[in-house]
Amino acid sequence: MAIPEYFSKTYAEARRKFLDAARAGGAVLESHVHPSARGAEGEELAVDVARFGDRDAENLFVVISGTHGNEGFCGSACQTGMIGEGVVAARPQTVAVLLIHAVNPYGFSHIRRVTEDNVDLNRNFQDFSRPLPENARYAEIHDALVPADWDGPARAPAEEALAAWRDANGGIKAYQAVVAGGQYAFPDGFFFGGRRPTWSNATFRAIIESHGRAAKRVAVVDIHTGLGPRGYGEPLSLVPPDALGFKRARAWWGDEVTSILDGTSKSPPVAGPLIGCVGERLPDAEITAIGLEYGTVELSEVLEAIRGDNWLYARGLGSGLSMESRLARDIKARVRDALAVDADDWKEQVFARAADFSLKAYRGLTG
Numbered sequence: 055m056a057i058p059e060y061f062s063k064t065y066a067e068a069r070r071k072f073l074d075a076a077r078a079g080g081a082v083l084e085s086h087v088h089p090s091a092r093g094a095e096g097e098e099l100a101v102d103v104a105r106f107g108d109r110d111a112e113n114l115f116v117v118i119s120g121t122h123g124n125e126g127f128c129g130s131a132c133q134t135g136m137i138g139e140g141v142v143a144a145r146p147q148t149v150a151v152l153l154i155h156a157v158n159p160y161g162f163s164h165i166r167r168v169t170e171d172n173v174d175l176n177r178n179f180q181d182f183s184r185p186l187p188e189n190a191r192y193a194e195i196h197d198a199l200v201p202a203d204w205d206g207p208a209r210a211p212a213e214e215a216l217a218a219w220r221d222a223n224g225g226i227k228a229y230q231a232v233v234a235g236g237q238y239a240f241p242d243g244f245f246f247g248g249r250r251p252t253w254s255n256a257t258f259r260a261i262i263e264s265h266g267r268a269a270k271r272v273a274v275v276d277i278h279t280g281l282g283p284r285g286y287g288e289p290l291s292l293v294p295p296d297a298l299g300f301k302r303a304r305a306w307w308g309d310e311v312t313s314i315l316d317g318t319s320k321s322p323p324v325a326g327p328l329i330g331c332v333g334e335r336l337p338d339a340e341i342t343a344i345g346l347e348y349g350t351v352e353l354s355e356v357l358e359a360i361r362g363d364n365w366l367y368a369r370g371l372g373s374g375l376s377m378e379s380r381l382a383r384d385i386k387a388r389v390r391d392a393l394a395v396d397a398d399d400w401k402e403q404v405f406a407r408a409a410d411f412s413l414k415a416y417r418g419l420t421g
């Protein structure tokens with residue numbers, strides 16, 4: 055199959071392709087169906103899990119898609135392509151492969167970054183019994199980020215306020231760090247981490263505990279889009295450069311591996327990331343985990359597209375704007391295009407790297 059054919063236009067299509075490929079590839083499948091939320095076309099939403107290899111394998115390679123909803127168009131295609139193109143079948147006998155498809159299926163289907171409760175799942179893995187991280191600087195710009203209207207009189211002053219804030223605080227990098235770092239004070243805001251574990255969080259933890267029980271070594275690749283040069287996949291580690299997990303990631307995947315904690319990554323430090331919980335759930339296993347972050351379009355465009363989508367649900371739909379309106383459809387098209395590039399060269403590039411990283415993970419796990 056030509057690589058671009060692994061990519062889909064909707065969540066439902068992506069899910070069907072993934073399940074068909076997994077069945078044809080001999081996977082053991084399980085589906086964690088969302089108990090209440092439905093998809094954009096009224097369809098069932100689920101986290102689907104395809105396992106290849108022994109249940110008691112010592113080595114486990116986990117690939118995750120859709121942590122950020124519609125970023126899953128890329129991750130899902132990589133997973134389905136891994137099955138279809140023989141990457142899963144190329145695993146050594148002592149390695150099991152676990153593909154976790156659409157860990158945030160609501161966001162995938164509705165073309166949103168967030169879950170059904172407006173939570174950024176990659177900021178939601180917190181100990182909610184303890185005080186949550188504070189992001190006081192976010193409070194300075196929340197009102198401008200989520201103005202009363204998007205195409206009316208409130209918009210221009212909001213843009214002026216944001217531009218003035220960026221000028222006074224170090225430009226787009228500082229802006230990115232403040233808005234994308236995560237916040238816990240504004241439930242209708244940008245990059246909101248939640249007040250409790252979301253359904254996707256609880257589901258992911260249960261999957262990791264159940265499938266990781268026997269593993270001594272676990273490699274994790276969580277596929278994202280939206281940061282960095284077009285088509286390039288930045289392998290980013292969430293642990294500091296002096297940690298063993300970082301050193302292993304470098305040894306397995308090369309010197310391109312960055313840490314989000316020392317300024318070498320396109321991603322700022324983030325609170326409560328999903329892959330951070332793997333080590334907590336599997337304390338006896340050696341964990342080597344990265345996010346694989348594929349570039350799409352300019353950072354400013356990515357942030358504006360997500361901001362528009364946040365505005366649509368926080369302000370627009372609640373004040374009578376229809377999802378069928380021109381404005382709503384423009385916002386949805388923009389956020390879709392900002393997180394997945396509809397071009398064959400991009401699709402071939404991202405899949406080739408995912409395949410290469412999988413083979414390197416096999417070598418690392420068994421080396």
Ligand SMILES: [Zn+2]
Pocket residue numbers: 121122125278279280
């Ligand atoms: Zn992401």
